[in-house]
Amino acid sequence: MERPEKTEITYEYTKRRKDFGKQTLFEDYGPEICVSIPCNPNHYKNYILRNPVHVAVQNAPNMSEHWVNSTRAEYTSSGINHVEGGWPKDINMNDPEATQRYRRKIEKDDAYIHAVMHLGHSMEHNILQNNAVDMYQIYFSYIWDIDNANAPELTIKPPQPLLDLQFNPREQHTLVGGMLNGQVGWWDVRKGGDPVGLCPPHVAHRDLVRNVLFINSKTGAEFFSSSPDGVVKWWDTRNMNEPTDSMIIDIVKLPNDTQSMEKALGISALEYEPTIPTRFMVGTETGLVIGANRKGKTPLEKLPSKYEAHFGPVYALQRNPTFLKNFLTVGDWTARVWSEDCRESSILWTHSHKTKLTDGAWNPIRFSLLLVTQWDGCLSCWDLLRSRSAPIVTAQLCDEPLLRLRPHEGGLLVACGSSKGTIYLAELSQNLGTADKNDKQLLTHILERENKRERILEARMREMRLKMRQDRDGGQPQFSESDPTTNDRDLEEASAEYQQIVNDLLAQRKTH
Numbered sequence: 001m002e003r004p005e006k007t008e009i010t011y012e013y014t015k016r017r018k019d020f021g022k023q024t025l026f027e028d029y030g031p032e033i034c035v036s037i038p039c040n041p042n043h044y045k046n047y048i049l050r051n052p053v054h055v056a057v058q059n060a061p062n063m064s065e066h067w068v069n070s071t072r073a074e075y076t077s078s079g080i081n082h083v084e085g086g087w088p089k090d091i092n093m094n095d096p097e098a099t100q101r102y103r104r105k106i107e108k109d110d111a112y113i114h115a116v117m118h119l120g121h122s123m124e125h126n127i128l129q130n131n132a133v134d135m136y137q138i139y140f141s142y143i144w145d146i147d148n149a150n151a152p153e154l155t156i157k158p159p160q161p162l163l164d165l166q167f168n169p170r171e172q173h174t175l176v177g178g179m180l181n182g183q184v185g186w187w188d189v190r191k192g193g194d195p196v197g198l199c200p201p202h203v204a205h206r207d208l209v210r211n212v213l214f215i216n217s218k219t220g221a222e223f224f225s226s227s228p229d230g231v232v233k234w235w236d237t238r239n240m241n242e243p244t245d246s247m248i249i250d251i252v253k254l255p256n257d258t259q260s261m262e263k264a265l266g267i268s269a270l271e272y273e274p275t276i277p278t279r280f281m282v283g284t285e286t287g288l289v290i291g292a293n294r295k296g297k298t299p300l301e302k303l304p305s306k307y308e309a310h311f312g313p314v315y316a317l318q319r320n321p322t323f324l325k326n327f328l329t330v331g332d333w334t335a336r337v338w339s340e341d342c343r344e345s346s347i348l349w350t351h352s353h354k355t356k357l358t359d360g361a362w363n364p365i366r367f368s369l370l371l372v373t374q375w376d377g378c379l380s381c382w383d384l385l386r387s388r389s390a391p392i393v394t395a396q397l398c399d400e401p402l403l404r405l406r407p408h409e410g411g412l413l414v415a416c417g418s419s420k421g422t423i424y425l426a427e428l429s430q431n432l433g434t435a436d437k438n439d440k441q442l443l444t445h446i447l448e449r450e451n452k453r454e455r456i457l458e459a460r461m462r463e464m465r466l467k468m469r470q471d472r473d474g475g476q477p478q479f480s481e482s483d484p485t486t487n488d489r490d491l492e493e494a495s496a497e498y499q500q501i502v503n504d505l506l507a508q509r510k511t512h
Contacts, residue, residue, distance in 0.1 A: 008049075010018060017441070037174050040294070044274025046202055046258075047202065048202050048203070050206075052243075053174075058070060067196065070260070072238060075378065078222065087099070087102075087505065088102075089396075091316065093283060093318075094424065096381045096445070096467035097477075101492060107128075108121045111323075120373060120506045132421075133269055139163055141155070141156040141158065141177070142154075142155060142156070143155075143156065143189065143495075146345070146413070146425060149425075152423075154189055154192075154193060155190040155193045156177075156187055156390065157178070157186065157193040157194055157195075158177065158195060158336070159195070159198070160178055160179035160180045160183065161179060161180040162177045162178070162179055162180075162303055163177075163178050163180060163208055163209060164178045164209065164210060164212050165177040166212050166214060166223075168214055168220060169274075170212055170214075170220040170408070171220055173188055173189050173190050174189075174237070175185065175187045176185060176206075176211025176212050176214065176223045176235075176237070177212060178208070178210065178212045178225050178227075179208070179209055179213065180208045181206060181208070181347050182200070182201070182205035182206060182207060182209060182227065182229075182435060183198055183199050183201060183204040183205075183209070184199050184204065184205075184209055184212060184225050184233075184235060184240075185197055185198040185199065185240070186223075186237045186240075189335065196237075197237060197238060197240040198327070199235065199240045199241070199242075199243075200240075200241060200242075202245075202445050203241070203242045203243060205225065205227035205229050205231065205233065205263070206229040206231075207227045207228045207229070207266075207459060208227060208228065209225050209226070210226060210227060210228065210267065210268060210269075210270075210509075211225065211226045211269065211270035212224070212225045212226075212270075213225075213269070213271075213272045214273060215234070215274075215277065216274040216275075217275045217277075219238070221236055221237040221238055221243070222234065222236050222237075223235055223237070224272075224280075226267040226282060227266075227267060227271045228266035228268070228285060229261070229264065229266070229368070230248060230249050230261065230264025230265050230266055230267065230405070231246055231248055231249070231261070232247045232249065232267070232270075232282065232292070233246045234246070241491075243409070243503075246292070247291070247292065247294065247302060248260070248264050249264055249265050249267060249284070249290060249302075249303070250262060250263045250265070250299070250344055251265070251290065251303055251306060252262045252299045252300065252303075254300075254428060257299060258295050258299070259299050259475075265284040265290075266274045267282050267283070267284060268283050268284060268285050268286035268313040268314050268315065269283030269313075269314045269315060269316060269317040269329075270280065270282055270283070270317070270320055271283075271317040271319060271323060271327065272341065273319050275324065275485065276324070278293060278294045278295045279291065279293050279294070280292050280294070281293065281319075281327065283313070283314025283315075283316075283317040283329065284314060284482055285312075285314075285315070286313075287308065287310040287312075287313065287314060287331060287332075288306055288307065288309065288311055289306070289307040289309045289313055289314060289329055289338070290305070290306050290307075290341070291303070291304060291305035291307075292304075293468075295409070305340070305418065306343065307338060307343055308331045308344075309331060309336060309338070309346070310329065310331030310334070310336075311327045311331070311332045312331055313331060313359065314329055314330070314331045314334045314428050315330050315331055315358055315359055315360075316328065316329065316331075316359045316360040316361065316405075317329055317330075317364075318361055318362055320362055321362055321364050321367055321504075322367040322443075322461075322500075323353055323367070325339055325340045325341070326338065326339050326340075326392070326447055327362055328335055328361070328362060328370060329339075329346075329360075330358070330359060330360035330372060331357070331381065332356070332357070333352045333353045333354075333356060333357060333371050334349055334351070334352055334353070334356060334357065335349065335350045335357075335360050336348070336350075336368060336380070337349065337370075338385070339450075339451045341451055341455065342451060342454040342455060342458065344454075344458050344461070345454055345457070345458070347447065347450035347453075347454050348382040348384065348388060348450055350382060350388075350391075351368075351389070351390075353374065355375040355376040355378075356372050356374070356375040357372055357373070357374055357375070358375060358401060358402060358403050358404075358405075359372070359373045359375050359402070359403065359404050359405040360372040360373070360405065361405055361406065361407055361435065363367060363410055363411055363432070363433065364408075364409050364410075365410065365412075365429075365433055365434060365435055365437045366383075366411060366432060366433060366439070367439075367440075367443065368383055368384045368385045368435075368439060368443045369381060369382070369383050369384075369392075369432060370382040370383075370384070370404075371405055371407060371414055372391075373402035373403070373405045374401075374402060375397040375401045375402075376396075376398060376401050377395070377397055377400055377401060377402055377418070378394050378395065378396050378402070379395045379396075379405075379414065379416055379426060380393070380394040380468055381393050381394070381396055381432055381482060383432070384443060384446060385439060385442055385446070386408040390424055390431065391456070393432070394469075395426065397416060397418075397424045397426065398424065399419050399423065400418045400419045400420050400422075401418065401419045402416050402417070402418050402419075402424075403417055403418065403419055403488055404417040405417075410433075411428070411433040411434065412427055412428050412430075412433035413425060413426070413427055413428070414426045414427075414428065444506070445501055449497065449498055449501065452497075476504060498504055
């Protein structure tokens with residue numbers, strides 16, 4: 001029987017060449033505007049120019065050789081419920097005698113106690129942290145009552161993390177705060193924890209808001225803020241749509257120079273004294289303290305004074321509550337006391353600590369007492385009337401760094417905040433929190449004596465620099481003083497006056 005031949009099923013599609021159409025010929029052709037939408041000039045004020053802007057551009061894409069193994073391993077995630085704990089394979093956990101013998105054997109080992117003590121500290125920290133912080137909760141800030149440390153009195157709920165929060169000194173129900181995204185806002189504790197007003201993002205700071213302070217105004221609703229972007233802005237809580245005023249912290253050398261954001265100095269600390277309403281001071285990230293005048297007309301009048309305070313950022317800046325010409329700065333490893341009359345050097349300072357200093361403040365009642373927090377968790381108290389070579393007392397509040405410090409207006413309580421979010425409330429003794437009737441007079445003598453000494457040294461250093469410059473140029477030195485030995489004579493008189501004051505104080509103590 002013959003096999004049938006294999007036939008192939010085909011179907012042909014045919015089309016004539018003339019039905020293909022003409023070939024495509026490309027040519028250059030100019031653009032054609034289909035529609036033009038002009039800009040609305042009314043929207044210009046809602047935009048802000050970002051300058052400076054740094055953009056990284058790569059000309060060619062990065063190419064690299066990559067090999068992938070085609071063999072795939074499958075993994076599964078599963079959990080296990082430890083009812084009794086982890087036991088070796090040869091121990092039956094259902095046998096009480098076997099588990100008891102094994103437990104006694106392990107507990108007799110010398111390394112058992114060390115292992116438990118080593119693991120117990122980290123386990124306790126993790127348990128307390130899990131019980132205290134809800135990682136899925138929104139950003140919060142607590143208001144506490146010092147008589148109740150179990151639960152906060154009110155929870156502030158900002159849309160972004162808060163970096164600074166201040167009560168209104170004239171109305172205790174309102175607060176203002178600065179946030180991580182550059183916005184500022186205000187809250188009313190009578191209306192709950194939600195913000196009452198926030199500034200729009202396009203008028204906010206370009207960087208995080210590090211400091212906010214209320215200013216002395218008739219309405220009590222004005223405050224100002226600072227940021228590492230180098231701009232100070234004034235706000236009114238009644239209208240947060242835009243700032244009422246702003247100032248760029250850019251030091252210029254000539255009156256005709258213009259200030260720019262590119263050369264602005266980042267601000268790390270802010271200081272304001274209500275009795276001097278138009279003046280304020282800022283501490284920069286480069287270690288400078290700059291005195292500013294809000295009512296200045298020219299850039300030189302706006303930033304008239306400058307002090308080279310520290311080698312790094314200025315973490316704290318505060319005027320003395322009694323002697324307003326003297327102010328405290330904290331930075332790098334020292335705390336310094338300055339006078340507005342001496343711009344080249346501080347008049348008093350602490351020794352260089354082994355750990356970094358993070359914050360500092362004056363005691364509002366005992367105005368000769370300095371409170372300083374340290375990176376190692378210590379709170380140190382310096383009394384200028386008792387000892388300037390070492391702190392009066394140093395207390396170890398915690399093991400983690402202490403970052404913020406705020407004394408109570410009564411003078412006996414100090415609140416300190418740590419890097420782990422814990423607030424420590426410390427109580428000072430009566431000797432550290434109260435002032436005697438002679439303290440003001442004694443501190444006045446100390447500050448005046450040190451101020452005079454620094455002015456003499458500054459004049460002497462200026463003459464020495466002028467002499468070196470004249471000798472280098474080949475000319476004869478021309479001193480501003482009539483006699484170069486005048487400053488030496490003033491220095492001897494200041495030393496004799498200092499010794500006389502010390503002898504008088506020793507005599508007073510002996511009589512008492």
